[in-house]
Amino acid sequence: MKIEPLFFGDRWANTYLLTDENGVSAIVDPGAPTPRLLEAVRGKDLRWILITHGHFDHIMGVAGLKKATGAPVLIHRDDAPMAGDASLSLASEFLGLRQDCFVPDRLLTDGEALGFGGLRVLHTPGHSPGSVCFVGDGFLLSGDTLFSGGIGRTDFPGSDPEQMRSSLRRLVSLPGDYTVWPGHGGATTLEHERSGNYYIGMLLKNDGLC
Helix, strand or coil, rough: CEEEEECCCCCCCCCEECCCCCCCEEEEECHHHHHHHHHCCCCCEEEEECCCCCCCHHHHCHHHHHHHCCCCCCCCCHHHHHCCCCCCCCCHHHHHCCCCCCCEEEEEEEEEEECCCCCEEEEEECCEEEEEEEEEECCEEECEEEEEEEEEEHHHHHHHCHHHHHHHHHHHCCCCCCCEEEEECEEEEHHHHHCCCCEEEEEEEHHHCC
């Protein structure tokens, strides 16, 4: 799987373009409604728009991208209401702007295989009720669950610190190592976060695992 990070400014989440060995592509978290987003997928066989969670900085480019390409939008069922509500997505709170709403085409569930590049869904609530990670062969698209040296905020409406702790436990218990492509900031590895992430270190210490 080829993974290309696309960045559109500090306000927006990391956007990733995934392309498999057959030339089929997916966009993960098209947050910024900019012409650069459409330029990035021009000439691509885009068949998927994958959303790690429904906060505005991960979805504001979805409506325009779906209209331009016809690609279906996949989001976890617990965050699906954010697709049509600027208050739930925090767009009105943080931006004071109207949200270009969209209707999801498929509601994700924990453990399901996407039928693209071997990706499967790992439900990791805590930052939001419907946060997910997309797990592939040796890589992990972690959204706002896990960052390099950090974790997602748990003080938003719908956030839950205890759910975040459970989700982090799921991630660190994955066998082996993964390249982690987070929703903000640079890439890292799961092994590096197991040993160097303060929040995970405290979690493991409290669990008696280190």
